[in-house]
Amino acid sequence: MADVELLQRRLDRERAARKAAESLLEQKSLEVYEANQKLQDLADRTNAIVETAAEGIITYDCDGIVRSFNRSAKRIFGVASGVDQNIRMFFKDNPRRDSVLFPCWAYDDGENIDQHSPSESAELIGVRGHEKFFAEVAISRTTHRAQTTFTALVRDLSRRKQLEARLGQAQKMESVGQLAAGIAHEINTPIQFVGDNIRFLQSAFNDIAELLDAFEELATTVAAGGPADCLLKRIQNQSEIVDLPFLREEFPGAIQQSIQGIERVATIVRAMKDFSQPASESKSSVDINLAIQNTLDVSRNLYRDIAVVETFLDTELKPIPGLAGQLNQCLLNILTNAFEAIRDHHDLKTGQISITTRKLDDCVEIVIEDNGPGIPTDIRDRIFDPFFTTKEVGKGTGQGLAFVYDVIVNKHDGAIHVQSTAGQSTTFIISLPTVNSPEPREQSHAHAAH
Amino acid sequence: MKTKVLFVDDEANVLSGLRRMLRSQRDVWTMEFANGGAAALELLQQETFDVIVSDMRMPAIDGAELLMRVANQYPHMVRLVLSGQSEHEKIFRAIGPAHQFLSKPCDPEMLISTIERACGLRSQLQDEALQKLTSQISCLPSLPNIYRELVQELESDEASIDRIGKMIGSDIGMSAKILQLVNSSFFGLPQHVTCPKHAVAMLGLDIIRPLVLSANVFKQYEGSDFAGFSLEQSIQHGLAVATASRAIAETVEDISHLVDDSFIAGMMHDVGKLILAVNLPEKYSSALNLADEGNIAIWEAEKQVFGTTHAEVGAHLLGLWGLPNPIVEAVAFHHKPTASGGTCFAPLTAVHVADVLQEPLYPSDNAPAKLRLDRDYLASIDVLDRVENWVTLVKSEVFA
Numbered sequence: 001m002a003d004v005e006l007l008q009r010r011l012d013r014e015r016a017a018r019k020a021a022e023s024l025l026e027q028k029s030l031e032v033y034e035a036n037q038k039l040q041d042l043a044d045r046t047n048a049i050v051e052t053a054a055e056g057i058i059t060y061d062c063d064g065i066v067r068s069f070n071r072s073a074k075r076i077f078g079v080a081s082g083v084d085q086n087i088r089m090f091f092k093d094n095p096r097r098d099s100v101l102f103p104c105w106a107y108d109d110g111e112n113i114d115q116h117s118p119s120e121s122a123e124l125i126g127v128r129g130h131e132k133f134f135a136e137v138a139i140s141r142t143t144h145r146a147q148t149t150f151t152a153l154v155r156d157l158s159r160r161k162q163l164e165a166r167l168g169q170a171q172k173m174e175s176v177g178q179l180a181a182g183i184a185h186e187i188n189t190p191i192q193f194v195g196d197n198i199r200f201l202q203s204a205f206n207d208i209a210e211l212l213d214a215f216e217e218l219a220t221t222v223a224a225g226g227p228a229d230c231l232l233k234r235i236q237n238q239s240e241i242v243d244l245p246f247l248r249e250e251f252p253g254a255i256q257q258s259i260q261g262i263e264r265v266a267t268i269v270r271a272m273k274d275f276s277q278p279a280s281e282s283k284s285s286v287d288i289n290l291a292i293q294n295t296l297d298v299s300r301n302l303y304r305d306i307a308v309v310e311t312f313l314d315t316e317l318k319p320i321p322g323l324a325g326q327l328n329q330c331l332l333n334i335l336t337n338a339f340e341a342i343r344d345h346h347d348l349k350t351g352q353i354s355i356t357t358r359k360l361d362d363c364v365e366i367v368i369e370d371n372g373p374g375i376p377t378d379i380r381d382r383i384f385d386p387f388f389t390t391k392e393v394g395k396g397t398g399q400g401l402a403f404v405y406d407v408i409v410n411k412h413d414g415a416i417h418v419q420s421t422a423g424q425s426t427t428f429i430i431s432l433p434t435v436n437s438p439e440p441r442e443q444s445h446a447h448a449a450h
Numbered sequence: 451m452k453t454k455v456l457f458v459d460d461e462a463n464v465l466s467g468l469r470r471m472l473r474s475q476r477d478v479w480t481m482e483f484a485n486g487g488a489a490a491l492e493l494l495q496q497e498t499f500d501v502i503v504s505d506m507r508m509p510a511i512d513g514a515e516l517l518m519r520v521a522n523q524y525p526h527m528v529r530l531v532l533s534g535q536s537e538h539e540k541i542f543r544a545i546g547p548a549h550q551f552l553s554k555p556c557d558p559e560m561l562i563s564t565i566e567r568a569c570g571l572r573s574q575l576q577d578e579a580l581q582k583l584t585s586q587i588s589c590l591p592s593l594p595n596i597y598r599e600l601v602q603e604l605e606s607d608e609a610s611i612d613r614i615g616k617m618i619g620s621d622i623g624m625s626a627k628i629l630q631l632v633n634s635s636f637f638g639l640p641q642h643v644t645c646p647k648h649a650v651a652m653l654g655l656d657i658i659r660p661l662v663l664s665a666n667v668f669k670q671y672e673g674s675d676f677a678g679f680s681l682e683q684s685i686q687h688g689l690a691v692a693t694a695s696r697a698i699a700e701t702v703e704d705i706s707h708l709v710d711d712s713f714i715a716g717m718m719h720d721v722g723k724l725i726l727a728v729n730l731p732e733k734y735s736s737a738l739n740l741a742d743e744g745n746i747a748i749w750e751a752e753k754q755v756f757g758t759t760h761a762e763v764g765a766h767l768l769g770l771w772g773l774p775n776p777i778v779e780a781v782a783f784h785h786k787p788t789a790s791g792g793t794c795f796a797p798l799t800a801v802h803v804a805d806v807l808q809e810p811l812y813p814s815d816n817a818p819a820k821l822r823l824d825r826d827y828l829a830s831i832d833v834l835d836r837v838e839n840w841v842t843l844v845k846s847e848v849f850a
Binding site: 305 | 556
């Protein structure tokens, strides 16, 4: 009997233990389930964030195989899915592409998870089907359990480029407006003396007409053999009244100067017309010497009292492919800086600017030198930076040279350097290739200029 | 004696053009042409001239600089600018020394009539010393209160063109200067404007602000009132006559410019007194004393002391500044209207009558009235019958 009881008790104990274990198991299962749910939620949320982010987010491994491709990326690149494709497919091939997409940072990763963030973003040419577009990419990298993942943030710059073009146009309009006052003055002066001369000719003609009438009468009378004395007296009187010798002397001058005046006005108007062509994206044949001449014609009023401008233009120069309107604007921007530098630091007599053009093997070189106070060494690297200006608030926008840099270097594949001696001179050297460049170039940072 | 005119420009072509175009004037004027500021100054050292017409934009010595030197060294000369210039900063510099401003391209009729008008006044003001004095005035002093208020208003962010117009319109000196600027081409086409508020609205804040705050076209009266003369009272009297003149003009014909001209002419009619009192205070004081003791009108006393009256002096200045003819005429003849040779109602008529009628109401002392209506004049222009009306009108205006 005792044995049965013992067994019974043992059974009960075992049963109780099993029940406890079961309920513990249930509890633990529930916990695991909840933890899984939380993890899943977290994963879902994170995915949703990445998926719906406004920028394109692409992750890929060190071979370039894409692991994730969010919705914006699909939109930007025009694909239904980019996973398992190579990241390189989405960007146009060029020497920089790999170094941008797979940056390596100098220091060693000793940690499990290390993150490196980009110090600046870069521009690449993105590929969308058959189209190409400017894209801004920012790359970061993380390594987790010996697996490296790159994350690329991609932005389509097309719209921004459009706005930049419009800004450029607006700036151009602004400077045309600024020039307009000076040009009005340049036109008013010849118009004044052309008007004066013509009025003079008009009244002189009236006087002479009377004289001619008298002569005609004289001729008829003499031919008919009649008495000429009275008529001769009349002619003499009239000649004196109109001051014939004075008229004889002044006529050629009046006419000549009027013609000159008219030509001057025509030149200015023509230069203005050429100058204010709208900014275009497609290149045409540009005569650099003519562009320089136009820019000088249009800005003459600005520098008349400030500096003497001399040009040494190579007559062998052939037209180069370029964006005429923008090149004119570049020249104007550089020259305006020179005028202002001289005006603010020199007395009137000694301002000197020289513009030289030279034909080199594969490019055209333009050298603009002024004898102004020069550019201090500490800012020389920054003059092409957008929004950098040494003028006081409200006077300068800092866009002038940034615009120049963009047009010369990015749009024309050219180069621009600046040299300066403090207190003595500043020289800008621009070179523009004579051969068309095939594609629009990605933006290179202005620090490349020296 | 022919008027001698000197033209200055750095462009030889412009000078040749002018020379040819003005040929017709050679019987009336003697003309010389100088190519640049330095050449002009040299010429001026050798010969005397009555008028100088200069371009603004010239290298080395520019127009403003040239005219300033001329104002200093040859104060009697009429100084005109003929320029295609439009930059405001440059124009501000010319405002001081230049009497009037002509824009290029300028047609000959305009040029000739401007010069003729400016010179025509010489015969009015015989005294050379006074001529020089008037010729050199670049601005008239204003009441310090009004000046300060104006500066405050201009410096605030909420400046209102309306209020500014009113302020300027309430001061003689400021009104005269503003009208000079608008009636000449300093800032755009010359307009026959005689209402200071309009003039202010035409110029706009962007011009008025720098004009007042940096170019100093107005200045505060720094002298002190002396017996018989108070700037404040002068201005009040001016405003009173102005209001009365306007009321009178309105009864005759409601043409806006006649009415406006009458108002301004009334405002300005005694500007000559301001000139004399501010620049020759001692002499003026003795004139006032003389008037007081001898019981004669102030203008009669002035005639004895200065040889001329405030009417001619004031008219000379306003004429030099190119204010419209009706105004200048009103100021010149408001005590002797017959001498104007006018044959119909003009601002002169309104001002003459208003001045006389106002005298008993704003006496500068308690002496009996000394101004009389020129009945002959009023008869000759056929308005004698209206005088009764006007008397009532003016009296009621005061108490209105």
